[in-house]
Amino acid sequence: MAETPKYASYDVVIVGGAIYGSSVAWWLTQMPGFQGRVLVIERDPTYENAATSHTNSCIRQQFSNEINVRISQFGAEFIHNFRSFMGDHPDVPQLTLQSYGYMYLAVTDAFAQTLRESQRTQAQLGAATRFMTADEIAAEYPFYQLDDIIGANHNLVNEGYFDGGTMFDWFRKMARRNGVEYIHNEVLDITRTGNRIDSVTLKSGEVVACGQMVNSAGTRGVLTARMAGFELPIEPRRRYTFIFDAAHPLDRDLPLTIDPSGIHMRTDGRYYMAGGAPDDDPAVYYDDFAADHALWESKFWPVIANRIPQFEEIKLINMWIGHYDFNTLDQNAIIGPHPEVSNFHFANGFSGHGLQQSPALGRGLAEMIAYGEYRSLDLTPFYYDRVLRGEKFLEKAVI
Ligand SMILES: Cc1cc2nc3c(=O)[nH]c(=O)nc-3n(C[C@H](O)[C@H](O)[C@H](O)COP(=O)(O)OP(=O)(O)OC[C@H]3O[C@@H](n4cnc5c(N)ncnc54)[C@H](O)[C@@H]3O)c2cc1C
Numbered sequence: 001m002a003e004t005p006k007y008a009s010y011d012v013v014i015v016g017g018a019i020y021g022s023s024v025a026w027w028l029t030q031m032p033g034f035q036g037r038v039l040v041i042e043r044d045p046t047y048e049n050a051a052t053s054h055t056n057s058c059i060r061q062q063f064s065n066e067i068n069v070r071i072s073q074f075g076a077e078f079i080h081n082f083r084s085f086m087g088d089h090p091d092v093p094q095l096t097l098q099s100y101g102y103m104y105l106a107v108t109d110a111f112a113q114t115l116r117e118s119q120r121t122q123a124q125l126g127a128a129t130r131f132m133t134a135d136e137i138a139a140e141y142p143f144y145q146l147d148d149i150i151g152a153n154h155n156l157v158n159e160g161y162f163d164g165g166t167m168f169d170w171f172r173k174m175a176r177r178n179g180v181e182y183i184h185n186e187v188l189d190i191t192r193t194g195n196r197i198d199s200v201t202l203k204s205g206e207v208v209a210c211g212q213m214v215n216s217a218g219t220r221g222v223l224t225a226r227m228a229g230f231e232l233p234i235e236p237r238r239r240y241t242f243i244f245d246a247a248h249p250l251d252r253d254l255p256l257t258i259d260p261s262g263i264h265m266r267t268d269g270r271y272y273m274a275g276g277a278p279d280d281d282p283a284v285y286y287d288d289f290a291a292d293h294a295l296w297e298s299k300f301w302p303v304i305a306n307r308i309p310q311f312e313e314i315k316l317i318n319m320w321i322g323h324y325d326f327n328t329l330d331q332n333a334i335i336g337p338h339p340e341v342s343n344f345h346f347a348n349g350f351s352g353h354g355l356q357q358s359p360a361l362g363r364g365l366a367e368m369i370a371y372g373e374y375r376s377l378d379l380t381p382f383y384y385d386r387v388l389r390g391e392k393f394l395e396k397a398v399i
Contacts, residue, residue: 017042057163060102062102068332074360097162100156100254105260106151149260245271245315347365
């Protein structure tokens with residue numbers, strides 16, 4: 001049932017209350033001197049279809065762009081010091097980062113060269129990534145079949161799994177405790193006069209005036225942007241996740257292994273997780289989570305069993321489909337104010353790496369809203385202007 005906002009006007013209205021809406025909302029409450037009234041509008045408080053509910057919750061330092069590495073470094077710092085960031089409140093749990101690392105496998109000389117270059121960038125920034133030859137991989141992880149593999153990048157520091165669901169819960173809880181108002185409602189329209197957003201119109205009919213607004217509506221961010229007259233290069237794309245049990249479990253953690261086929265797999269507690277895209281990967285409708293159940297046997301299992309022969313006997317335990325908010329321009333985040341309509345802020349297009357970026361990007365957007373500038377990390381490479389110019393901010397390491 002739709003809820004009515006307490007006031008007719010807010011300093012900041014946030015459209016979408018999943019990890020991004022909640023990260024920005026919570027960070028706003030942490031900005032010294034910022035006293036604004038903040039409203040978060042969420043159309044589905046069960047978050048059933050949100051990417052935040054379907055995520056694989058992994059973090060990596062292995063990016064090719066310096067800013068993406070720095071964003072992940074802050075992500076790891078935030079995870080390690082979660083309770084302290086949340087004000088040392090006794091109810092706040094500690095978060096653990098299970099650093100079994102990512103393992104990017106290369107079958108071509110060209111990709112091995114790309115990995116070596118990325119390794120140098122990462123190492124210069126303090127990340128522990130190593131380039132490993134096939135022999136070195138075999139010595140440390142004897143379970144892989146490596147006949148076709150030239151080498152890999154691997155990193156065992158601040159890279160692996162963390163509990164993103166708990167992080168999301170506490171962003172939301174603490175934002176609320178600090179005075180942010182959340183309502184169950186839907187934004188159906190936006191009123192703009194020239195270069196200013198005036199208000200949003202809710203499904204229940206109320207018109208809510210706003211000083212600034214944030215588009216953190218996930219895949220539906222396209223619709224929210226369009227209400228203000230802007231286009232976003234974002235499509236909902238299906239991504240499969242499978243949980244399986246192995247008759248012969250590995251004797252050590254399986255790093256998040258990115259097979260050259262694009263399929264990835266990793267340790268998941270006493271089970272294993274695999275994921276990837278279907279061969280045919282069109283944009284789908286927002287609520288279309290229909291699965292092709294044949295894909296497990298026809299596509300995923302053969303790749304998994306080829307790469308790790310010990311996984312010939314495995315049993316599927318669970319599966320789900322989530323939607324990436326797939327940025328068709330460059331698969332990188334689109335963050336910050338519109339260049340002309342500067343009280344409209346984007347938080348969109350995170351594709352497959354949004355969860356781990358939510359601490360740093362939420363903080364950056366809160367700084368921009370509170371002070372009109374980035375104060376911690378310079379997020380200008382993610383500006384919306386590049387969409388208007390058709391310029392890509394390419395990241396070589398995407399999943
Ligand atoms: C299968 C899968 C695996 C992933 N794995 C990883 C991973 O390992 N590591 C990582 O970092 N990232 C990962 N991601 C990406 C990450 O989960 C997303 O980038 C992140 O959750 C996006 O959060 P969001 O808040 O932007 O969007 P969402 O979680 O999609 O939330 C958007 C919210 O906006 C609401 N909304 C939409 N329109 C309106 C409206 N008009 N009015 C009110 N509310 C509205 C929706 O109901 C929804 O709750 C994965 C994603 C998927 C799908």
